[in-house]
Amino acid sequence: MIALGIILLLVVAIATYVWYTEAKQEAGAYDGTLKPRLEMSTVDITNIDDDQVDMMMKLLVDNPLPIGFKASKLRYTVYIARTPVVEEIYEKPIEVKSGDSTLITLPAKLLISKMNTVLKTLEQQGVDSTTYGVRAVFDLDVPILGERTFTQSFETKRPTIYLPKIKVDDIDFGKLGLKRTDVAAKVNIQNKNAFSLTMTDTRYTVFIDGKEIADGYQPDPIQIKKQATTPVVFPVTMKPGQTLGLLPKMLFDKKDTPFVVTFHCKVISKDGDPSINESKMNATIRGTLADFVK
Numbered sequence: 001m002i003a004l005g006i007i008l009l010l011v012v013a014i015a016t017y018v019w020y021t022e023a024k025q026e027a028g029a030y031d032g033t034l035k036p037r038l039e040m041s042t043v044d045i046t047n048i049d050d051d052q053v054d055m056m057m058k059l060l061v062d063n064p065l066p067i068g069f070k071a072s073k074l075r076y077t078v079y080i081a082r083t084p085v086v087e088e089i090y091e092k093p094i095e096v097k098s099g100d101s102t103l104i105t106l107p108a109k110l111l112i113s114k115m116n117t118v119l120k121t122l123e124q125q126g127v128d129s130t131t132y133g134v135r136a137v138f139d140l141d142v143p144i145l146g147e148r149t150f151t152q153s154f155e156t157k158r159p160t161i162y163l164p165k166i167k168v169d170d171i172d173f174g175k176l177g178l179k180r181t182d183v184a185a186k187v188n189i190q191n192k193n194a195f196s197l198t199m200t201d202t203r204y205t206v207f208i209d210g211k212e213i214a215d216g217y218q219p220d221p222i223q224i225k226k227q228a229t230t231p232v233v234f235p236v237t238m239k240p241g242q243t244l245g246l247l248p249k250m251l252f253d254k255k256d257t258p259f260v261v262t263f264h265c266k267v268i269s270k271d272g273d274p275s276i277n278e279s280k281m282n283a284t285i286r287g288t289l290a291d292f293v294k
Contacts, residue, residue, distance in 0.1 A: 036069065036096065037062045038136055038152050041103060045267070045279040048163060050286060053110040059134065060103055063096040070095045071138040078108060079133040079155075081122060085114045094138070115163075122160055128194065129159045161273055162192035164199075164224060166283045168261050169231070170292045171206065173250065183214045185234040185261060189224050197224040198268040199281075204234050207260040208246050208289075214238050221268075254289035261285045 041058035048054075057078070063069060071094040078086035086108045096102050122130055133155035140148045170186040185206060191197055202218040214236035224230045249257040263283045269276050 036065070036138075036150075036152060038134065038154050040132075040134065040154070040156065042274070043276065043279070045163070045276065045281050047282040049282075049284050051112050053112065053115070053163065055108045055110060057106045057108055057134075058103055059106060059136075060101055061094065061096055062101040064099065066098055068095065068097040068100070070141045072141060073139050074104075074106075075137040075139075076106060077135045078110070079131070079135070080115070080118045081127075081130045082133065082155075083114075083118050085118065086110050119160070119162065127160065129157055131155050131157050158273060159194060161276065164197060164267070164281070165190040165192075166263060166285060168259075168285045168287065168291075171259060171261075171289070183236045183238055185214075185236070187232045187234060187261075187263075188229050189222075189232060190229045191224045191226060193273075194226055195269060195271050195273070196226045198222065198270075199224060199265040200268060202234075202263065202265040204236075204264070205262045206236065207262075209249055209257050209259075211246065213246065222265075250289060254292075257289045259287055259289060 039060040039062065041060050043058075044056045046054045046056055073092075074090040074094060076086075076088055076090065077084050088106065088108055090104070090106050094102070094104060133153060135151065135153040137149055137151045140150060167188045167190070168185060169188050172184045172186060183206065185204065189199075199222040200219075202222060203215070204218075205215040206213055216234055216236040218234060222230075222232055246257075261284075263281075263285075265281055267276060267279045267281050
């Protein structure tokens, strides 16, 4: 029994050594070698702001090895058109048993400036599809061999994805009265994608000079046409107490009166890219009342 145990231990040690020797060399997600593999599952957009997009990426880590492995942390880089746009570190331990797989959720902050640079280049080249990739470096605690690292990457080609761009065209205050004020946020939603989008469960809030003056809810689906700009009007009726103190600024000091409009919705893309379908989107639009020229 002792001899059999030693033989099994040697077999595991040799398999581990062979795996690690192969895993040190980068390769695609499924290239036929016996080593952990990565595969993108979904990308959920959680927030779109002026300067960055917050996303949650779900990666499938598959372990075909005869032994399990643990990673103390994961360093990863996201590429669009083979240009790095995100670099992050996942500090939580990752453990995958032998012959098993696990789904990990990685937060990512994509700077709007980086993304726009890549997309502008693709537009100038007339490219309607591009590559999306992830390069991951695992810091491993491998049995017998001790602390190790290995690098994995994968790349896929998909249609170029553009985030919907929301622009507040006007905030129409209608009749400014003592009993009630009618407010309508007139919005243009630009969709450069080759597929249409639907926004549902839309909630919005209007702030003037730092004070919340209106909010509203649009439960009905909003159809956003492909490769077009769709105008949408979000009406809100308010009580006078929320705007009465702001009337002088709203009427006579528009240049120095800031506004903020926030939108929260779910994006449906059944006929488009599955990675953004059912994604939650929060958009924040800032400016001053002087931006609205009637």
